[in-house]
Amino acid sequence: MYADKWLRGTLRDETAATRGIWADVLMLAADGAYGDKGIVQIAPKLGLSDEQISRLLWLSEPEWCAAKTRLIETNRIMLGDGNTLHIVNWTKYQSEYDRQKPQRQSKSSKGKKKKKRGGAG
Numbered sequence: 001m002y003a004d005k006w007l008r009g010t011l012r013d014e015t016a017a018t019r020g021i022w023a024d025v026l027m028l029a030a031d032g033a034y035g036d037k038g039i040v041q042i043a044p045k046l047g048l049s050d051e052q053i054s055r056l057l058w059l060s061e062p063e064w065c066a067a068k069t070r071l072i073e074t075n076r077i078m079l080g081d082g083n084t085l086h087i088v089n090w091t092k093y094q095s096e097y098d099r100q101k102p103q104r105q106s107k108s109s110k111g112k113k114k115k116k117r118g119g120a121g
Contacts, residue, residue, distance in 0.1 A: 038090025
């Protein structure tokens with residue numbers, strides 16, 4: 001999440017509850033347990049029910065459904081096959097992370113190689 005967009009973007013027009021739920025939905029979409037490609041699902045084309053999402057986010061089902069409706073209306077999320085939840089413009093939220101991913105992977109693999117050489121030898 002980018003500070004300028006969070007503090008001065010169109011999301012400021014939403015209630016505090018909707019903003020918080022939006023942040024939670026972004027985190028679900030990034031969590032390896034439910035996807036990590038901007039789609040909230042438990043298996044390909046198998047999404048979570050409103051009851052399951054509301055429990056995961058510690059919300060009442062009506063709170064979740066109201067926020068979900070608003071996030072759909074404002075084109076932040078859309079529903080896909082099997083009730084999957086898709087983050088619209090997912091790459092917009094991930095661009096900095098994705099850009100730096102090769103550097104992180106390179107540093108990680110170099111650290112592992114050093115440990116192997118310095119081990120029992």
